[in-house]
Amino acid sequence: MGKNRLRTWRRLVLLLVGALFAAIVYRWISLERLQHFAPAEVLGTPTPEPTATRPPVITGKLDTAKLFNGITLHSTVETIAGADAATERTVPDSYVLDLKLLARVPSPNKTVEELAKVSPQLPTLFPGLASMISVDSVSPLFAQLYDTKVRMLRENLGRLDLLLSRHNFFDCQTVLQLQYPQTHRKALLLQADMDVDADGSDSDRLSVGTGAPVNFKPATSYRWQKKSDAPNPYLAGTEERLKRAEDEYALTTTNPARKRELRNAIADLRGEVSTLKKFSFLIGATDPFIVVPGAFTRGPVPVEPGDYALVVYGDAIYPVIVGDVGPNDKVGEASLRIARELNALSTAYNRPVSDLKVTYIIFPETAEKPFGPPDLERIHAHCETLTKE
Incomplete structure (x- = not known):
């Protein structure tokens, strides 16, 4: 029995030694693995960095033809061999832009048939028109008008933003001097488009303003003493x-150049204040009138504010008076009142007729003085009488 107990202890000791040896070996193997294999990296959620922004890229090219209102533009670039850059930089002719504007000056309509192309009903509305037209009927005002336009083109060629648009250059079809053989009644006929005049004011009839669009003027050439x-x-x-x-x-800080500008502005404003205190004027939104170029008031048969006139569009005739005088290079303009008769959508910025389809007939030397608020019935009756003379 003693031998059995000793044998059992030996087995236990051997078992403990084996277990201890196994633990030591396992520990050694684990340390070796740690040396040869790096621990797995713990990946956290990275803080996002803001994406760098950059300005949008401008693509395409600038179409210079669109800079000029209706003007067809042909452009080329030519190069020749030159000297070194430092030398060429100092030579004015080494880098040159040549501007050449080609404009065809139109010919005026001269016959009833040509007039009818613009206003087909004109011969029917005015049966005696053919007898009033002769070979010499084209008014010198037509040539003067286009001479003025060409002169302004030359003067402003260096300022492309001031050049007349295609629309405003070709704004007049004809200007004819008419005279009825039997009564010798004279008339001035012109065919054009129609721009809108919203100018004018009269506190005696309308105490509030009718608006002030760009280039608005509270006064008109036709005026009378306030009542x-x-x-x-x-x-x-x-x-x-x-x-x-x-x-x-x-x-004291205003420089001399600015003082000169202000001196002129002050003189103009003082004159305007005095005029607004003394006179009443036509009102573009309510009164029927047309505008003529300043040159027409100095023509062979001068047109004056107050002269009676007719506006013909389609088969309709609108009696008006000459109410304002405008620039010498522009023809075809009527009050907002008349513009809305032709086109209800007309505004100070929206012309009623863009095509050259409006006929204006002015009767020079028919203004009745002293001037006063326009009498619509009298204008209608007087114009009807003049068309029969």
């Missing part, structure tokens, strides 16, 4: 602009 003490609706604004100009002129 009430009601201030012009645009007087206060004009006086305010005058005060600002005078205050700036009085500053």
Whole structure:
């Protein structure tokens, strides 16, 4: 029995030694693995970096033809061999842009048949028109008008933004001097498009302004003495602009060049204030009138503010008066009142007729003085009488 107990202890000791040896070997193997294999990297969620932004790339090319209103543009670039860059930089003719504007000056309509191409109903509306036209009927005002346009093109060729547009260059079809054989009644006929005149003001009839579009003027060439003490609706604004100009002129910091500009502006504003206090004017939105170039008031048979006239469009005739005088290079303009008769969508910025399809017939030396608020019935009756003479 003692031998059995000793044998059992030996087995236990051997088992413990084996277990200890196995643990030592396992530990050694684990350390070897740690040396040869790096621990797996723990991947966290990285903080996103903001994406670098850059300005949008401008693609395409600038179409210079679109810079000029209706003007067809042909452009080329030519190069020749030159000297070194430092030398060529100092030579004015080494880098040159030559501008040449080619404009065809139109010929005027001269016959009833040509006039009818613009206003087909014209011969029917005015049966005696053919007898009033002769070979010498073309008015020198037509040539003067286009001479003025060409002169302005030459003067402004260096300022492309000031060049007349194609539309405004070709805005007049003809200007004819007419005379009825039996009564010797004279008339001036012109065919053009129609721009809109929204100018004018009259506090005696309308105490509030009708709006102030770009280039608005509260006065018209046709005017008369005010009949009430009601201030012009645009007087206060004009006086305010005058005060600002005078205050700036009085500053010691205003330079001499600016003072010269202000001196002229102050003179103009003082004149405008005085005019607005004394006179009443036509109102573009309510009165039927047309505008003529300044040169027409100095023609062989001068046209004056107040002269009676007709606007013919389609088969309709609109009695009007000459109400304002405009620039010498522009023809075809009527009050907003008349523009809306031709096209209800007309505004100060939207012309009623863009094509050369409007006929204007003006009766010179028919203005009745003294001027006063327009009497629509009288205008209608007087124009009807003139068409029969």
